[in-house]
Every structure is written in structure tokens, then in C-alpha cells.
Amino acid sequence: MNKQRVIEGSIVTALGLTTVGLSRGYTYMDRYTPGPGLFPLWLGVLLTVFGAIVLLTGLASPGERPKAATLRPGDLVPLAVLALLVAGMELLGALVSIAVFNMILVRLLGRRTSWPAAAVVGIGVSIGCYLIFERLLGVPLPKGLLGI
Amino acid sequence: MDAFLNLAHGFATALSPQGLLFTFVGVTVGTLIGVLPGLGPSATLGLLLPLTFGMNPTFAIAMLAGIYYGAEYGGSTTSILLNLPGEAGSVVTCLDGHLMAQKGRAGAALGMAAFASFIAGTVGLVLFTFMAQPLARWSLSFGPPEYAMLMLLGLTAAASLSRDKLKGMIMCALGLLLRTIGTDAVSGTARFTFGSPNLLGGLSFIPVIMGLFAIGEILAELAQGEGETPGAVRVTSSYRLRDLLPTLEDWCHSIWAIIRGTLIGFFMGTLPGSGAAVASFLSYSAEKAVGRRRNQLGTGIIEGVAAPESANNAVTAGAMIPLFSFGIPGTPTTAILAGALMMYGLQPGPRLFTEHPDFMWAVIATMYIGNVMLLVLNLPLIGLWVQLLRVPLHLLAPIVLTVTVIGAYSVNNNLFDVWVLLLFGLIGYLAKTYRYPVAPLVLGLIIGEKLEQSVRRSLLMSLGDPRIFVSSPISLTLFSLALLAIALNAGGAVRRYLAARGAATAS
Numbered sequence: 001m002n003k004q005r006v007i008e009g010s011i012v013t014a015l016g017l018t019t020v021g022l023s024r025g026y027t028y029m030d031r032y033t034p035g036p037g038l039f040p041l042w043l044g045v046l047l048t049v050f051g052a053i054v055l056l057t058g059l060a061s062p063g064e065r066p067k068a069a070t071l072r073p074g075d076l077v078p079l080a081v082l083a084l085l086v087a088g089m090e091l092l093g094a095l096v097s098i099a100v101f102n103m104i105l106v107r108l109l110g111r112r113t114s115w116p117a118a119a120v121v122g123i124g125v126s127i128g129c130y131l132i133f134e135r136l137l138g139v140p141l142p143k144g145l146l147g148i
Numbered sequence: 149m150d151a152f153l154n155l156a157h158g159f160a161t162a163l164s165p166q167g168l169l170f171t172f173v174g175v176t177v178g179t180l181i182g183v184l185p186g187l188g189p190s191a192t193l194g195l196l197l198p199l200t201f202g203m204n205p206t207f208a209i210a211m212l213a214g215i216y217y218g219a220e221y222g223g224s225t226t227s228i229l230l231n232l233p234g235e236a237g238s239v240v241t242c243l244d245g246h247l248m249a250q251k252g253r254a255g256a257a258l259g260m261a262a263f264a265s266f267i268a269g270t271v272g273l274v275l276f277t278f279m280a281q282p283l284a285r286w287s288l289s290f291g292p293p294e295y296a297m298l299m300l301l302g303l304t305a306a307a308s309l310s311r312d313k314l315k316g317m318i319m320c321a322l323g324l325l326l327r328t329i330g331t332d333a334v335s336g337t338a339r340f341t342f343g344s345p346n347l348l349g350g351l352s353f354i355p356v357i358m359g360l361f362a363i364g365e366i367l368a369e370l371a372q373g374e375g376e377t378p379g380a381v382r383v384t385s386s387y388r389l390r391d392l393l394p395t396l397e398d399w400c401h402s403i404w405a406i407i408r409g410t411l412i413g414f415f416m417g418t419l420p421g422s423g424a425a426v427a428s429f430l431s432y433s434a435e436k437a438v439g440r441r442r443n444q445l446g447t448g449i450i451e452g453v454a455a456p457e458s459a460n461n462a463v464t465a466g467a468m469i470p471l472f473s474f475g476i477p478g479t480p481t482t483a484i485l486a487g488a489l490m491m492y493g494l495q496p497g498p499r500l501f502t503e504h505p506d507f508m509w510a511v512i513a514t515m516y517i518g519n520v521m522l523l524v525l526n527l528p529l530i531g532l533w534v535q536l537l538r539v540p541l542h543l544l545a546p547i548v549l550t551v552t553v554i555g556a557y558s559v560n561n562n563l564f565d566v567w568v569l570l571l572f573g574l575i576g577y578l579a580k581t582y583r584y585p586v587a588p589l590v591l592g593l594i595i596g597e598k599l600e601q602s603v604r605r606s607l608l609m610s611l612g613d614p615r616i617f618v619s620s621p622i623s624l625t626l627f628s629l630a631l632l633a634i635a636l637n638a639g640g641a642v643r644r645y646l647a648a649r650g651a652a653t654a655s
Binding site for chain 2: 004008012015019022026027029032033034035036038039040043044046047050051053054072075076078079082083085086089090094098101102105106109110113121125129133137139140141142
């Protein structure tokens with residue numbers, strides 16, 4: 001049995017069945033007029049079929065792939081830091097958050113980089129974003145409680 | 149003969165100092181917009197439209213059109229260097245272009261993207277100049293059933309690009325499903341919004357694309373090794389332009405890909421709503437079907453850049469046909485161009501050629517000049533762009549992530565889109581880890597609305613009878629091609645599965 005394929009197939013099948021279930025809450029056909037439920041219902045059916053194929057081939061498979069994929073939670077640290085940037089944008093404003101985010105990530109990823117050097121990079125990126133996006137292209141970036 | 153004389157007269161206007169200046173401004177801004185993810189040509193045209201009020205209409209339209217096709221040039225740069233598509237039409241370029249960059253051939257990829265775009269854009273303009281009317285009549289034969297089958301063919305083509313076809317089809321279906329989130333345009337029903345007002349408008353596909361491609365790729369590269377240059381790219385130490393350009397061998401491999409891509413892109417552009425994304429996917433798939441090195445597509449070969457880049461630029465020329473022949477804008481960007489024309493008191497449609505020939509032919513001439521400018525502008529920049537790859541990952545990754553966040557925010561000035569970006573960044577990383585292709589999901593997301601509308605309109609026309617999808621020669625042909633693609637995909641998948649079982653049993 002290929003455990004990874006069984007898990008993948010189960011997830012896709014579950015997603016398909018959920019979609020079918022939710023789609024039944026929308027009108028399928030109103031006399032001859034296709035309703036909002038038609039398209040997602042058939043997509044749910046397709047996903048269920050595809051997921052079932054993956055699941056069954058996984059069950060029938062002789063074993064795991066030689067190089068099965070592995071997920072390392074530590075690889076998601078940059079994404080977590082990015083989430084903090086986004087959460088901070090409304091409070092601190094885009095420019096401050098960008099500076100802080102870049103400083104933290106540069107320091108985390110480049111271990112030989114000092115905190116002052118990382119801070120310089122962070123401030124530089126923040127200024128660059130302001131000049132290019134807000135001044136040149138007219139994109140209004142979120143202003144936080146500090147108003148910057 | 150009349151067309152030649154009119155075009156010559158148009159060049160006289162286009163080559164004036166003002167004509168050259170505004171064309172240059174348009175293509176430069178367009179290139180920058182194409183490079184920067186998030187800001188598309190339609191949003192930029194919308195921003196700049198009020199500024200053109202009071203300008204000479206010829207030069208205003210020349211500038212706006214320059215932004216449109218310039219963006220398609222620029223979109224390939226980040227696709228190749230960073231696996232971050234700047235535009236929807238550059239998604240496919242990531243597949244081989246980024247791999248070429250990782251093999252140290254970023255310059256050749258960027259150069260071929262520029263040349264392919266130039267050739268396709270120029271040939272597309274020639275076709276537009278001399279074939280607008282017969283092609284316009286051809287595009288009229290496409291109704292909802294034909295559009296539905298065309299979209300289906302595009303999706304099956306996208307699924308077939310994946311090594312595991314079943315995973316490709318799953319991702320296509322998922323992309324189509326994601327597109328159903330939001331308010332149904334026909335009935336007004338809110339689908340899969342779970343009470344969230346932010347989802348009533350559906351998912352913006354820019355944050356989804358950037359999350360899947362850029363963030364997913366960066367997370368994967370960071371996971372491979374911290375502090376290294378991106379994806380272990382070998383950057384040539386040579387600064388000579390000729391070392392950064394495609395070789396003669398590259399040209400020999402690419403010429404037919406460019407020809408096919410140009411024709412596919414141009415004809416797709418004449419169909420309102422089809423878009424650069426579908427054209428680039430179909431062009432890439434055609435290369436996979438008939439190209440001499442089709443088995444190597446997806447491993448970083450030059451044809452994988454030439455085919456989609458020529459298609460997405462030829463689309464811009466083709467898209468002018470429904471606009472100027474019928475007054476029907478086929479894309480959001482041409483819709484804004486149509487708005488600009490009306491702002492100047494010019495009604496888009498067939499009478500534009502007869503009532504305002506000086507204007508029309510001058511605009512066409514500026515587009516020829518704009519294509520040359522783009523090539524001249526982009527080629528010297530290749531060396532500069534390639535140097536970007538020398539930047540250590542621990543510096544480049546935070547900057548790219550920052551740009552994607554701002555790009556996602558700029559779509560609707562809403563932080564919700566940024567959270568969508570992060571969610572799809574996580575999905576993109578998981579997809580890369582577990583080897584699920586993201587390109588089919590993106591195509592499903594882009595064309596899902598058009599496909600659903602076409603299916604529902606067709607069924608409405610036929611009073612629910614599905615045989616309408618094979619009732620015309622065009623729709624039957626397209627359906628047959630899609631079915632053939634599905635059968636080939638399924639057959640290949642079964643063969644691989646049986647081979648794997650046989651190998652496992654033997655061992």
C-alpha cells in the first residue's frame with residue numbers, strides 16, 4: 001500500500017463529496033435554465049471520481065515510492081513571519097511592517113548577517129516600496145495607527 | 149494596395165517626435181507593469197485613462213496600447229528568473245523558463261522571450277492589418293457551445309502537461325471549483341462564501357497565482373538550502389551581450405514553436421474572452437504534441453519559452469480584431485481601450501476604418517514601432533536582470549515576498565487578498581512537496597467563469613439537451629480533440645501504473 005497516495009486520494013475524495021453535498025443546496029436546474037448548483041455539483045463528482053482512483057491505486061500499490069515526500073514544519077517559518085507582517089500591517093502600517101519583516105527574515109535566513117545590517121536592508125526595502133508603489137504607481141499602502 | 153498606402157501614411161504620424169515619445173512611454177510603463185506582479189495592464193490603463201483626457205487621441209491610444217502589449221513582454225522576466233509570473237499569460241513560461249535559469253541559461257531564455265514576443269507581435273499586426281475582416285467573420289461562428297469546448301480543450305491540454313496526468317486533472321477541477329466561489333453572475337446566489345462578505349466577489353486570481361508560484365517556490369528553495377543563490381543558479385560571469393542571447397542552435401529549435409505560437413495566439417485573440425493564458429497553454433501543448441523535442445518539454449528547453457511567449461504576444465494583436473471590427477472588447481484591457489475611444493468621440497467598430505482612417509492607421513503604425521522599441525528596450529536589460537540571480541537568497545527572498553504582498557494588496561486595496569495570497573502560498577508549497585502541478589489549477593481559475601457561462605448558455609439554448617456541444621463542426625472538432633487528449637492521458641497513466649507494478653513485482 002502506498003500510504004501517501006491513500007491519504008491524498010482520501011483528501012480529494014472527501015473534498016469532492018463535500019462539494020457535491022454543498023452544491024445540492026443550490027438550484028440545479030430551473031425548468032430549462034441551468035442553475036448555480038449544476039457546475040459545482042459536476043465538479044464535485046469529478047473530484048470524487050479522481051480521488052477514488054488515486055485512493056484505490058494507492059491501496060493496490062505494492063509499496064511506498066522510493067523518494068516519498070516529507071513535510072518539514074520548519075520550512076514554513078518564513079510563511080509564519082510573513083503572516084505576522086500582514087497581521088501587523090493594519091496596526092503598524094505597511095512601511096513599518098515591511099521594514100520589520102525584512103529585518104527579521106534577512107537575519108533568520110542569513111545567519112552571518114548582523115542585526116544592524118539586517119535593519120538597514122529592512123529600512124531600504126521599505127523606502128523602496130514607498131517610492132515605487134505609493135509614489136510612482138499610486139498604490140495606497142495601508143497606514144497604521146502611526147499614520148505612515 | 150490601399151492598406152499599404154494607408155499604413156505608410158500612418159507611419160508618417162507615428163514617426164513624429166510626439167508619436168515616438170508616447171509610444172515609448174507606453175511600452176516602458178507596460179514592461180514595468182508586466183514585471184511587477186499584481187498590477188496588471190487593465191488596472192494601469194484604468195489609472196492612466198483620466199490623465200490622457202485632452203491629449204491627441206492617436207497618441208493617447210498609442211500609449212495605452214503600448215502598455216497592453218508591453219506588459220506581455222515584461223511578464224516573462226520574473227517568470228523566468230523567479231518562477232513568479234507577472235501576468236496570467238506568462239504562467240506557462242515558468243515551466244521551462246525558470247528551469248533554464250536554474251541551469252545557467254537565464255539570458256538565453258530572456259532573450260528568446262523578447263525575440264519571440266517581437267516576432268509574434270509584429271506578425272500578429274501584419275495579420276491584423278490585412279486579415280481583419282475575414283477573421284472577424286470567422287470569430288462570429290463561435291457561440292457558447294464552441295467556447296465551452298474550446299475551454300475544455302484548453303483544460304485537457306493543461307492537464308496533459310503534467311507528468312502525472314491524473315494529478316493534473318485534479319488540479320484543473322480544483323481550479324474550476326475555486327472559481328465558483330462568490331456570487332453567481334446569473335442568479336445572484338452566493339456560492340461557497342460561508343457568510344463572508346469578502347468572498348462575495350470571488351477569489352482574485354492574482355493573489356492565488358502569486359501565492360502558488362512565487363511563495364510556494366521561494367519556500368521550497370529556502371527549504372533546500374539557506375543563503376544560497378536562488379535554486380543553485382549558475383550565473384555566467386560573462387557580461388557580453390552575445391553570451392546572454394539565444395544561440396543559433398536555440399533558434400533552430402525554436403523557429404517552428406514561434407510560428408505555431410504566433411498563429412495559435414493570434415487566432416485565440418480574435419475570440420473575445422479567450423485570453424493570453426489559454427493561448428499560451430494551447431501553444432505549449434501544441435509543442436508537446438508535435439514539437440521535435442516534445443519529450444524534453446518541462447525540463448528546461450528553449451521551445452518551452454518560445455511557444456508561450458509568442459502566443460501571449462500574438463493575442464494582443466488578435467484582440468484588436470473584435471474591438472475594431474465589431475466594437476466588442478474581448479479582454480478587460482481592450483474594454484478600457486474601447487472606453488478611451490469613446491471618450492474621444494470615436495465609436496469602436498467597423499466604421500472606425502472608414503470614418504477615421506488617419507487615426508486607425510496611425511495607431512496601427514505606432515504598434516509596429518512599439519514592438520521594435522520593446523525589443524531594443526528589453527535586450528540590453530537582460531544582463532541587468534540576470535545579475536538579479538547573483539543576489540543571495542537570504543536577501544532576495546524577503547524582497548520578493550514583500551513585493552508579492554504589496555502586489556496582492558494592490559488588486560482591491562484589501563488585506564483579505566493578502567491572506568488569500570498566504571493561504572495559496574502554503575498550498576503552493578504543499579503542491580510542490582507532494583508533486584502536484586499548479587499550472588492546471590491556475591488555468592482552471594482563470595477560465596472557470598467563462599467555461600461555466602458558456603456551458604449554461606449552451607444548455608439554455610438547447611433547453612437542457614447536452615448534444616448541443618457536438619452539434620456544430622467546430623464544437624465537434626474541439627470536443628473530439630479534448631476527448632483524444634483525455635484518452636491519451638488516461639492511457640499513459642494506466643501504462644505507467646502497470647509498469648510500476650511490474651517493476652515492484654519483479655524486484
